[in-house]
Every structure is written in C-alpha cells, then in structure tokens.
Amino acid sequence: MRKNAHKRQILKFAFFKYISRGALLISLAALSSVVIFILLRGIPYINMHLIFGDFTSKNPSIKPALIGTFYLILISVGIAAPVGIGSAIFLTEYTNSKSRLIRIVRVATETLAGIPSIVYGLFGYLIFVVALGLGYSLIGGGVTLSIMILPVIVRSTEENLLAVPASLREGSFALGSSKVRTIFSVILPCAASGIVTSLILAVGRVISESAVLILTIGMVVDRAPDNLISPGTSLALDVYYFGSHGYPEQAAATAVVLLVLVMAINITATVLGKIFGKGELANG
C-alpha cells in the first residue's frame, strides 16, 4: 500500500516535468509565431514606395514616420543620456548609500519605471499640448519619452559603474587626481562600453513606444514634419494607424520594418555586451 502511494507521488511529479517541457514548447511557439506571422504577412508588401515614396491615401508611405522616429530618438536620448549618466554617477560615486537623498532618488527612479506609458502620454499632453500651448509636436513627444527611458539608463549605467573595480578609483586618487578627473578619465572610460550598450537598448525602447506618442505627437501620418515643433508620427504609431484605418497590408509591412529595426538594435546591444564582457544585458 505505502509503496503504491510513494510510486504515485513520483509519477505525479514526473508528470509535472512533462507539463513544464510542454509549457516551454508553447512559450517558444507562441513567441516565435508572433515574429513569423508578422514576417509572412508583411514581407510581400514591402516596396520602395512604402519606405521612400510620398504619402497618398491610396499608396501610404512610412517616410514621415522614419523622419519622425529619427527626430524622436535624437531628442529623447539626447536629453536622457547625459541626465541619466550624471544621475548614475551621483548614485554610485558620491554615495554613502544610506543618505536620504540617494534613497529618495532610488525610489523615484523605480516608481518612474513602473508608470504605464499611457500615463506618461497624458503627462506630456497636459504639459506640452495644453499648458505650454505647443499643440502636438515632436519636441513634446521626445521630451516625454526622455523621462520614460531615464530609469532604464540610470539603472544600467549604475550597474556598469559599480562593475568598475574600486582599486582603479583608489589608484587614481593615490596618483593625486581629483574626483572629477577620476570620474571622467578613469571610471567612465572603463564603463563606456556597457553604457553605450544601455543607450542602444534605450533607443530600442524609443522606437517601440507608441502609447506615449499617440497623446503627444498627434499621429499625423501623411506628411513629413518640417521642424521639431510640428506634429508628426513614428513607425510604431504608423503600425497602429494603418492597422486600425483599413490598411492591413501596409500595417504588416511597417511592422516588419519596425521589427527588423528593433531586433537589429537589440542584437547589436547583446553582441556589444558579449564582446566587452560587461555583465548581464536586456533584463529590463
């Protein structure tokens, strides 16, 4: 009798093992089917006109979106990179980690990381569209995005700075360098590769984001933006626009372009990270 119960126990857990193997297959199948179906549906509709042509309502193009996306990357990373790196430097190099300011900064960064992107969008809308009266504009979208990617940059830069051995700092101080000189000529160069990797990942976030932009840059898909305060669109927004306004083929094709860009960026980041051998990547 007891022997039987024991056997049943063992069998039960062996069964769990097969369930978990099945789950692994399901996960991989589900995730890769997203990629495969999008590729299958979209690749036949990619052509020169879609990417470089002028927008007409019969033959839409994503040229305005490419330009808009480029501007958004410039603005958001241009703001978030210096601020984020500076913030990370303060958090790692000027600490005694118990100081109250540091703790508040940490909590603030973590809270920022958990805010849904649509709430960032509302914030950008309230500040740039309503309060500053700019209307929908690329600059408003870019600045809002920069706040959104700030936590990502701060966190990964912090990790990279912490990975720089303390002996390098001490050696630099022993040679008589000031704190600032140590930071700029010893620590930052050591951590540079990791920081570059994290900036590339941040670019990936910017390209993927759409909920923020729908509220801040206005989704004007049919003409290229003239300058930074004109409304515009981005690749991800175009996918949504085409998908929900009766251009399913163009939506799939745009999605392919977007997917290829994002994958290329993430692979570059991963490969760079491997080459420089600086710790874990892409874990959010």
Place this chain on the structure above:
Amino acid sequence: MMNKAYRFIKARDLVMRGVFIFCAVFSIVALGCICAFLFANGLPFIGRVGLGNFFGSEWHLDSEAYGILSMIAASLYVTALSTVIGITIGLFTAVSLFKFCPENAVAPIRQMINLLAGIPSVIYGLFGLIIIVPFLRDYISPNGFGYGILAASLVLSVMVLPTIVSVSFDALNAVPKSYYEGALALGATSEQSVFKVMLPAAKSGILAAVVLAIGRAIGETMAVIMVLGNSPVMPKGLFQSVRTMTSNIALGATELSGDAATALVSTGVVLFAFTLLLNISFSLLKEQGGGKREKKRP
C-alpha cells in the same frame, strides 16, 4: 601659482558635484511634476461631476455621463486572465529551463526569449488583430465575434511571457544549490525536489514576476486597443466589445476636447493610482523577500 590651479580643481569638483546632483534630482522633479499635473487636472474633475457619476457604469459624452466603472472592470478582467495564463505557462517554462531541458540549450533559449521581450507592443497588437481575432471569430467564439477580453488576454499573456520567464528563472537560480542537493540526499526525485523545495524557496522572486506581469498588463495600451473592439459597456462575456482604461485614454486622445478630454485625465489618475499601489506592494515584497533570504543563508 600652484595655489590657483588647486583652487580651480577644487571649484571644478564642486561645480560638477552640483551638476550630478541636479541630474539625480531630475527624476524626483519629473515624478513630482507627473503627479502634480495629473492630480491637479484629474481630481477636481472627479469632484465636479461627482463620485457617483465618475464611478458609474454609463459613459455617454453627450449626456455628460463619465462613468468609467465598465472600463475598470474590463481592465481588471483582462489583467487577471492574461496574468493567470501568462504565469501558468511562464512559470512552468522557467522550471523547465531551470532543470528539465538540455543544458546547452538553456543559454540560446534565454537569449531568444530576451530578444523577443523587445518586440514592440504595437506588433503584438497587430498580431492579435490579423491572426488571433480572425481565428477566435472563425473557430472558437460562440457568437461569431472575435474581439473582446479573450483576444486581449491571449495577446497580453504572450507579451508578458518573457518577463515572467526571465524573472522567475533568475529567482530559481538564486536559490542555493544545496537545497536541491539536500532534497535529493533525503531521497526525493529530481522532479520532487524542484517542485516541492526549489519552487517554494523561490517564492518571493516568483511573486515579483507576478506583480511585474500585472503591472505590464494593466498599463498596456496599444496591444489591447487593437483587439478589444472598444465599446464602453460592462463586460459580460469573453467575446464582446469592451474598453479598458488605457484604451479609453488613447482612443479619446486625438478627438476629444474640453470636459471629455479632462475625463481622460481622470481615467489616467485612476490607472496611475492602481499602478502606484502595485509598485508599493512590489517594493514591500522585495524588502520582505530580501530579508527572508538573508536569514536563510547559512
């Protein structure tokens, strides 16, 4: 002469310290601004139309009914269902990656999952729109309608999978190996020790994965807006056009103005409150989990 150079360096150190502090304080200021702008614009509106109206179930802009109860309900349904599906599959996947899969396949699979975690949410939405919704409509749905809670939950559960898998895999890896070996030494099979010893020991990390998944699911906009149908009505079934809080905001964003636009901001305030609650519980969990692990260490 020396003195002057020294003073210069000293001054530069001070200035740069100020610059770094400014950068660090920037996040605090940004967070403060977000809270201030949202609450200052959203709360007075809720007060003006009245709690009964705002948390009612009628959303008719013409008759000034701004009830978002149906959207809160839809958000919660979609979040719950997608989290349950995602956690079930994701947790088993993590376990399988942890022990029950060829060792040299683990690193490539993890890499692949990390890479897929970067797929933009709008692509998941499009996938739902052109694949899942037609599939549900033709084969599963009893009423011939593909849009709705089930479609959104399926899309979201795939979307949160990478997060769940990597966080719970890391949690399992953080459990000391000796637990596993100890269980084996006591006569447990490998499967028993994984499911009865390692999983319970990784509990706090797995809870973190759940909270992260809930956070992503409740805040997701673009993936759900494309597969929900977006009618502001009370959800009554899996195949019915409903609207979540996030899709309400995104839908009205480009069209509404005046009071209706402010109603969107108030919707955002409610959503923001939900995520703040989640964040707080997450950090509490983390502190608790960290403390426990500290004690457990021999």
